[in-house]
Amino acid sequence: MEQHIVVNSQIIDVLAVLMLLSTIMLIGTSRVKTCIWACVFRSFLLTLTSGLIAYFSGIHHIYITTGVSLVLKVVIIPGFIFYIVDKVNIKKEVESYISYTLSLLISCGIILIAYYATLPVIQFENTFMRHCLPVSLAITLVGFFAMITRKKAITQILGLVTMEDGLFFAALSTSYGMPLIVELGVFFDILVSVIIMGVYLYRIKESFDTIDTGFLRELRE
Amino acid sequence: MVSSILLPILQIVVIVGLSPLVKGFINKMEARIQCRRGPSLFQPYYNLVKLLQKDVVVSETASWIFRATPYVTFVSILLIALLVPVLSSQVPLNFIGDIILIIYLFALGRFFLALSSLDTGSAFGGMGGSREMAISSMAEPAMMLSIFTVSLTVGSTNLSNITGTLLNYKSLNPSLLLAFAAFVIVIIAETGRIPVDNPFTHLELTMIHEGMILEFSGRYLALIEWASSMKLLLLLTILVNTFFPWGITTGFSFPGLIISFALYLVKIGFFALAIVILESSLAKVRLFRIPNLLGTSFILSLLAIISFYVVS
Numbered sequence: 001m002e003q004h005i006v007v008n009s010q011i012i013d014v015l016a017v018l019m020l021l022s023t024i025m026l027i028g029t030s031r032v033k034t035c036i037w038a039c040v041f042r043s044f045l046l047t048l049t050s051g052l053i054a055y056f057s058g059i060h061h062i063y064i065t066t067g068v069s070l071v072l073k074v075v076i077i078p079g080f081i082f083y084i085v086d087k088v089n090i091k092k093e094v095e096s097y098i099s100y101t102l103s104l105l106i107s108c109g110i111i112l113i114a115y116y117a118t119l120p121v122i123q124f125e126n127t128f129m130r131h132c133l134p135v136s137l138a139i140t141l142v143g144f145f146a147m148i149t150r151k152k153a154i155t156q157i158l159g160l161v162t163m164e165d166g167l168f169f170a171a172l173s174t175s176y177g178m179p180l181i182v183e184l185g186v187f188f189d190i191l192v193s194v195i196i197m198g199v200y201l202y203r204i205k206e207s208f209d210t211i212d213t214g215f216l217r218e219l220r221e
Numbered sequence: 222m223v224s225s226i227l228l229p230i231l232q233i234v235v236i237v238g239l240s241p242l243v244k245g246f247i248n249k250m251e252a253r254i255q256c257r258r259g260p261s262l263f264q265p266y267y268n269l270v271k272l273l274q275k276d277v278v279v280s281e282t283a284s285w286i287f288r289a290t291p292y293v294t295f296v297s298i299l300l301i302a303l304l305v306p307v308l309s310s311q312v313p314l315n316f317i318g319d320i321i322l323i324i325y326l327f328a329l330g331r332f333f334l335a336l337s338s339l340d341t342g343s344a345f346g347g348m349g350g351s352r353e354m355a356i357s358s359m360a361e362p363a364m365m366l367s368i369f370t371v372s373l374t375v376g377s378t379n380l381s382n383i384t385g386t387l388l389n390y391k392s393l394n395p396s397l398l399l400a401f402a403a404f405v406i407v408i409i410a411e412t413g414r415i416p417v418d419n420p421f422t423h424l425e426l427t428m429i430h431e432g433m434i435l436e437f438s439g440r441y442l443a444l445i446e447w448a449s450s451m452k453l454l455l456l457l458t459i460l461v462n463t464f465f466p467w468g469i470t471t472g473f474s475f476p477g478l479i480i481s482f483a484l485y486l487v488k489i490g491f492f493a494l495a496i497v498i499l500e501s502s503l504a505k506v507r508l509f510r511i512p513n514l515l516g517t518s519f520i521l522s523l524l525a526i527i528s529f530y531v532v533s
Contacts, residue, residue: 010392017395017528021402024524028517101516108520115531131531 009128043073114138132173140166224473225313241265272443290337291444349432366522399525406518
């Protein structure tokens with residue numbers, strides 16, 4: 001590979017690993033606000049990465065998705081989630097169905113599986129984003145894992161946002177992003193689903209006085 | 222030839238001489254952040270002088286282990302000071318041992334401290350010793366893994382080779398980044414700084430390191446205190462010269478040594494300040510939460526190794 005491609009690849013690699021680190025932080029922290037900040041940080045890194053990919057590859061429509069994702073995922077969605085957290089007044093820590101250390105170890109195992117599964121694909125790839133696919137798959141799966149193991153609705157929303165970030169990154173790293181119209185549709189989808197989940201969360205809080213989704217299984221008059 | 226005799230002596234002088242100052246600097250800065258005036262920068266030296274002049278009181282039930290422990294601890298740390306690159310990346314005595322020996326020399330001192338804490342039969346000593354061992358059993362794998370990541374990147378476990386190679390390392394490596402984050406957590410756990418242990422407390426139920434050394438007095442206590450401050454400085458030195466070896470001299474020349482000494486002071490000062498800020502902004506975690514912290518460190522270093530194999 002040429003020198004500038006090596007340097008580009010290293011920058012993207014470091015950003016990808018930092019994204020993975022902030023996803024681990026989502027699993028690893030016990031405070032709701034820190035979780036949200038970890039998500040904001042990861043989304044910010046993602047937009048930075050996609051901006052850099054647009055610059056390195058010279059494909060212009062990635063700039064548009066970068067801008068939309070910056071506005072949506074770094075400003076609007078976190079702002080909305082913070083608003084909800086204040087509104088329903090969440091003070092308690094994150095609760096999970098499995099213990100802290102075990103969930104960290106499982107997410108590490110998920111990352112290993114993601115690397116192992118994508119190894120046959122990436123070893124023939126020769127672009128500067130060849131290490132991004134395992135990271136994006138890992139982010140998607142860890143987000144999914146966060147969604148199914150956390151009790152609180154708010155962390156489930158964060159898991160959903162994480163999954164979407166991972167999918168966006170996967171699309172970006174394998175085929176320089178989806179067509180613009182698909183990308184915009186996905187962004188709109190995620191925005192609407194986060195808002196719906198937020199409203200839903202508020203309703204759960206109103207009727208059960210908690211946002212623990214485990215209570216939804218109880219039958220009530 | 223002269224350098225291979227002078228450089229080890231110089232390293233010993235720097236580590237032994239500067240370590241109380243680093244401790245004093247951290248204490249002073251923490252006091253300043255809390256808007257106190259704080260003790261003098263040289264207070265740890267005064268403490269050591271005072272302790273060295275005092276008599277030793279030894280429990281009647283204590284065996285030879287109690288008397289040997291201060292010397293074993295101090296000498297094991299001194300040995301490490303000979304092996305770690307401090308001012309020059311090439312340590313003349315590096316053929317004696319590599320990073321694995323260093324990790325186990327740290328463990329040797331800790332092992333004897335824990336033994337001696339059990340030796341006197343004091344309840345606090347036993348509690349401190351068992352806690353220290355529990356924490357170190359979790360910190361050690363994380364430390365090993367993060368060091369192995371660096372060793373894999375360089376292709377050697379010898380610290381002189383590691384520093385020398387990383388000095389000319391031109392690329393940005395994500396696995397080194399992760400290993401660095403893991404190593405910082407391990408340093409905090411190993412030296413008993415705030416999220417793990419509070420070095421200023423003598424409250425029975427919270428102390429770990431202080432609980433172990435409760436029975437020591439006089440010159441024994443001085444040696445152990447000195448050894449613990451040297452341990453902090455040595456771990457910071459390993460951190461600085463492994464992950465940020467910029468500007469360290471590779472040979473043995475007078476101007477080169479002066480420059481790398483000045484840079485060394487700046488870098489150590491920077492990381493001491495980082496410790497101060499970390500300690501002032503965090504609360505001590507509950508004892509049963511410490512495995513979470515060290516588990517995070519372990520996961521980070523595991524990820525570092527995975528990403529080493531994937532990226533390279």
